[in-house]
Amino acid sequence: DAGVIQSPRHEVTEMGQEVTLRCKPISGHNSLFWYRQTMMRGLELLIYFNNNVPIDDSGMPEDRFSAKMPNASFSTLKIQPSEPRDSAVYFCASSPVGLAGTDTQYFGPGTRLTVL
Amino acid sequence: TQLLEQSPQFLSIQEGENLTVYCNSSSVFSSLQWYRQEPGEGPVLLVTVVTGGEVKKLKRLTFQFGDARKDSSLHITAAQPGDTGLYLCAGRTGTYKYIFGTGTRLKVLA
Numbered sequence: 001d002a003g004v005i006q007s008p009r010h011e012v013t014e015m016g017q018e019v020t021l022r023c024k025p026i027s028g029h030n031s032l033f034w035y036r037q038t039m040m041r042g043l044e045l046l047i048y049f050n051n052n053v054p055i056d057d058s059g060m061p062e063d064r065f066s067a068k069m070p071n072a073s074f075s076t077l078k079i080q081p082s083e084p085r086d087s088a089v090y091f092c093a094s095s096p097v098g099l100a101g102t103d104t105q106y107f108g109p110g111t112r113l114t115v116l
Numbered sequence: 117t118q119l120l121e122q123s124p125q126f127l128s129i130q131e132g133e134n135l136t137v138y139c140n141s142s143s144v145f146s147s148l149q150w151y152r153q154e155p156g157e158g159p160v161l162l163v164t165v166v167t168g169g170e171v172k173k174l175k176r177l178t179f180q181f182g183d184a185r186k187d188s189s190l191h192i193t194a195a196q197p198g199d200t201g202l203y204l205c206a207g208r209t210g211t212y213k214y215i216f217g218t219g220t221r222l223k224v225l226a
Contacts, residue, residue, distance in 0.1 A: 004158070042204075043159070106161075
């Protein structure tokens with residue numbers, strides 16, 4: 001079975017441009033997470049969806065960041081306008097059931113974003 | 117702000133040596149997970165511990181959850197080059213949310 005799929009794997013853009021990151025969760029998983037990983041701050045939760053509904057977006061840095069999940073098999077994270085400090089690796093993870101108890105999060109390979 | 121501090125930050129050892137990685141917090145967690153992350157990949161779950169004082173073994177890896185559920189340790193016996201990677205602990209703070217630790221970067225030399 002395919003794991004979590006993310007695209008693109010690498011993105012280089014200039015400050016001020018719009019960036020869209022894409023994620024396809026594992027089929028049948030109803031929880032989806034977007035994380036950001038940097039050397040300084042480690043792995044941080046940005047937003048959590050359950051059954052396609054955003055449940056917690058308290059980790060989204062500011063209004064420049066938005067995330068959608070139009071259906072169970074697709075989610076996007078958009079940054080508009082992008083800034084150099086947004087440079088990081090962005091991970092999508094999915095989980096069955098809703099992370100109750102000891103559910104496992106399955107991470108995608110990540111998108112390395114560089115904003116010049 | 118809940119923090120999970122991991123120590124050491126970096127560890128370079130020879131193949132065959134033993135090592136312990138620590139994960140500490142002032143907060144209580146309902147469960148704690150350990151992940152390993154290799155370059156260019158996402159973290160992969162190794163284990164989840166739930167009960168205070170719980171010990172789990174995964175081949176040469178031994179995981180322990182502190183009695184007060186504020187800390188955890190990962191012990192690797194006879195390390196191998198394949199154990200090289202970034203080790204992350206993650207404490208569960210709510211129904212779905214995990215706080216990730218600062219990470220320990222391990223390199224095992226052949």
